Amino acid sequence: MRTETDDIIQSSDEHPGELPESLAPDEHPTVLPPEFAVNKRRGQWAEVWRRLRKNRTAMFGLAVVLLIVFTAIFADVIAPYSYRTQNLDRIAEAPGRDHLLGTDDLGRDILSRIIFGARVSLQVGFIAVSISIVLGGTLGAIAGYYGGRIDNVIMRIMDVLLAIPSILLAIAIVSAFGGGIVNVMIAVGISYIPVYARIVKASFISIKEQEFIEAARAVGARDGRIIVRHILPNSLAPIIVQGTLGVATAILSAAGLSFIGLGIQPPTPEWGAMLSSGRHLIRSAWHVATFPGLAIMLTIFALNLLGDGLRDALDPRLKQ
Amino acid sequence: MAERLLEIENLRVEYHTDDGVVTAVDNLKLHLNKGQTLGLVGETGAGKTTTALSIMRLVPAPPGRIVSGTVRFRDEDLLKKRIDDIKKIRGNKISMIFQDPMTSLNPVLTIGFQIEEAVMLHQGLDRKAARRRAAEMLRLVGIPAEREGDYPHEFSGGMRQRVGIAMALSCNPELLIADEPTTALDVTIQAQVLELMKRLREQFSTSMLLITHDLGVVAEVCDHVAIMYAGTIVEYADVTTLFTNPRHPYTRGLFGSIPSLDEEVTRLKPITGLMPDPTALPSGCRFHPRCPMAGEICSSRIPQVTELDNDHSVHCMIYEGLVPGYEE
Numbered sequence: 012m013r014t015e016t017d018d019i020i021q022s023s024d025e026h027p028g029e030l031p032e033s034l035a036p037d038e039h040p041t042v043l044p045p046e047f048a049v050n051k052r053r054g055q056w057a058e059v060w061r062r063l064r065k066n067r068t069a070m071f072g073l074a075v076v077l078l079i080v081f082t083a084i085f086a087d088v089i090a091p092y093s094y095r096t097q098n099l100d101r102i103a104e105a106p107g108r109d110h111l112l113g114t115d116d117l118g119r120d121i122l123s124r125i126i127f128g129a130r131v132s133l134q135v136g137f138i139a140v141s142i143s144i145v146l147g148g149t150l151g152a153i154a155g156y157y158g159g160r161i162d163n164v165i166m167r168i169m170d171v172l173l174a175i176p177s178i179l180l181a182i183a184i185v186s187a188f189g190g191g192i193v194n195v196m197i198a199v200g201i202s203y204i205p206v207y208a209r210i211v212k213a214s215f216i217s218i219k220e221q222e223f224i225e226a227a228r229a230v231g232a233r234d235g236r237i238i239v240r241h242i243l244p245n246s247l248a249p250i251i252v253q254g255t256l257g258v259a260t261a262i263l264s265a266a267g268l269s270f271i272g273l274g275i276q277p278p279t280p281e282w283g284a285m286l287s288s289g290r291h292l293i294r295s296a297w298h299v300a301t302f303p304g305l306a307i308m309l310t311i312f313a314l315n316l317l318g319d320g321l322r323d324a325l326d327p328r329l330k331q
Numbered sequence: 332m333a334e335r336l337l338e339i340e341n342l343r344v345e346y347h348t349d350d351g352v353v354t355a356v357d358n359l360k361l362h363l364n365k366g367q368t369l370g371l372v373g374e375t376g377a378g379k380t381t382t383a384l385s386i387m388r389l390v391p392a393p394p395g396r397i398v399s400g401t402v403r404f405r406d407e408d409l410l411k412k413r414i415d416d417i418k419k420i421r422g423n424k425i426s427m428i429f430q431d432p433m434t435s436l437n438p439v440l441t442i443g444f445q446i447e448e449a450v451m452l453h454q455g456l457d458r459k460a461a462r463r464r465a466a467e468m469l470r471l472v473g474i475p476a477e478r479e480g481d482y483p484h485e486f487s488g489g490m491r492q493r494v495g496i497a498m499a500l501s502c503n504p505e506l507l508i509a510d511e512p513t514t515a516l517d518v519t520i521q522a523q524v525l526e527l528m529k530r531l532r533e534q535f536s537t538s539m540l541l542i543t544h545d546l547g548v549v550a551e552v553c554d555h556v557a558i559m560y561a562g563t564i565v566e567y568a569d570v571t572t573l574f575t576n577p578r579h580p581y582t583r584g585l586f587g588s589i590p591s592l593d594e595e596v597t598r599l600k601p602i603t604g605l606m607p608d609p610t611a612l613p614s615g616c617r618f619h620p621r622c623p624m625a626g627e628i629c630s631s632r633i634p635q636v637t638e639l640d641n642d643h644s645v646h647c648m649i650y651e652g653l654v655p656g657y658e659e
Contacts, residue, residue, distance in 0.1 A: 221434060222429055222430075222431060222434040222435045223434060223435050223436055223437040223438075225389065225429070225435075226427070226429055226435045226436070226437075226495075226498075227437070227448075228387075228389055228421070229387055229389060229421055229422060229426065229427040229429075230421065230422035230426070230448060230449045230452065230498065231418045231419065231420070231421035231422035231423060231449070231452050231453060232418075232422075232448065232452060233418060240440070240448075241437055241440070244437075244439040244440065245437070245438070245439050
């Protein structure tokens with residue numbers, strides 16, 4: 012009997028609803044009679060997952076994103092060639108049997124470079140967004156929670172950052188500190204800080220006025236605890252949506268930086284850099300620039316579909 | 332004479348808004364004895380909630396500001412304490428039940444966590460002991476302990492208010508402030524929740540400040556009653572005295588507006604007029620524009636307290652002998 016109960020709870024543990032692991036209500040592993048177990052942990056995130064699953068385009072986006080992530084992780088296994096092996100006998104060869112997507116101006120296999128490039132792009136995208144969410148989110152949380160003068164100081168600095176076009180800001184940072192993948196991530200991350208600061212601030216302002224925050228104060232909780240445990244979980248929805256869309260933007264920015272030669276340096280395969288190196292061949296060998304471009308497009312497209320789907324799924328007003 | 336647990340004197344709270352300064356509470360005097368329940372009765376906007384928030388030092392500032400007064404809780408003035416010390420009292424010695432159980436629980440946290448939080452903050456219990464305590468509290472308010480992992484949206488309004496009660500009582504507070512705890516509930520659920528609060532209050536020997544505008548609730552639960560009008564107390568008495576022998580014209584008006592069950596009534600008898608605009612309170616006695624007994628002096632002089640007899644006091648010029656009173 013006991014094991015049966017455990018089994019059911021176990022299986023509900025693996026419910027696909029557990030989107031972000033750390034957010035799921037896993038902290039209360041209560042042993043319950045089986046009839047309770049089915050309904051257990053049907054938390055907010057399970058509900059979101061259920062709604063997201065109904066959205067076909069979002070699921071398509073998710074599938075593509077997962078496929079790209081998978082490709083990036085197992086690039087060593089999947090890629091038919093090394094991304095840096097040059098074959099000067101077969102320069103700018105059109106797509107064929109040996110090289111499915113052809114070769115570039117140095118005779119490197121484009122498919123392999125795109126596959127390895129996924130690593131770079133995803134890394135840059137996710138880490139840059141993490142940087143801007145952590146920094147921007149913290150600043151926004153402080154501004155929104157305390158308000159007043161602190162809010163003014165922080166948000167005016169954000170306004171200054173916003174006034175500079177983000178790509179220009181990134182260019183400035185990269186040209187000051189040099190190219191390379193780390194600097195690109197930092198540059199792109201910093202240039203999107205204001206976006207997250209604003210989003211987090213806006214949702215903090217509306218949530219801190221709610222009665223349950225007053226209740227948390229009445230229980231004697233301190234500011235830090237209220238911010239992290241009580242307000243933050245309530246403002247995750249807009250952050251997640253913006254973050255998903257933000258990964259797409261960050262990938263695009265990084266590609267842009269690489270395109271103008273300021274980003275990731277060769278021979279590291281980066282989609283933007285590949286696009287750039289193929290552009291002078293566009294008349295004679297269209298595939299050199301086209302396939303990296305398609306890779307960028309597909310990734311951004313999938314992330315945007317997923318982001319839009321998440322926005323809908325996380326909107327409680329659409330709850331049926 | 333019973334021991335005083337809470338004594339508020341001379342409290343004045345203002346809200347500085349764009350439309351001017353609103354004096355939400357003025358010259359408020361109130362006391363609550365240990366082990367007893369005091370009902371704070373008044374219309375919406377009379378300053379009941381502000382009074383409660385002042386005790387907890389939770390008046391939102393800005394725009395709110397406690398201008399003057401003392402809030403003596405067990406011989407300590409809460410208004411003079413450092414905010415860090417207040418945080419040790421909140422939820423521990425003094426806790427609060429909120430009006431609307433639909434909004435006073437955090438929607439993304441399990442109810443178990445929300446109860447455990449107060450216990451862990453104040454009692455120094457570890458997670459396991461806190462969970463046991465939460466389960467025990469849930470059982471006390473009549474919710475199966477298995478549901479501690481559920482979220483607020485999985486409960487009905489009455490159940491949520493039970494959770495609120497469990498949270499408030501989890502640290503065994505000396506004073507429980509209940510801000511219209513039954514207003515948002517169905518009448519049948521109201522009775523259940525009141526009964527539960529009454530029972531647990533006795534079990535935990537907690538004193539209670541019950542804020543309400545429902546005189547029926549007062550009759551059921553309270554030992555003493557303070558009637559509040561436009562930011563100040565107009566009459567204070569034990570519950571029997573107040574119901575049998577109300578003195579202030581406002582209190583009489585309140586009772587007069589309750590239709591009797593025994594006679595046929597075609598129209599209700601409301602108190603004429605409306606609550607005054609809080610940015611422009613009337614001079615003198617705050618109630619004089621609506622008072623059927625008002626004399627000339629009422630618009631210029633602020634009434635002083637008159638002690639009638641045993642714990643029955645009233646703020647009205649009639650009892651100071653300045654205005655002709657009721658013929659009885």
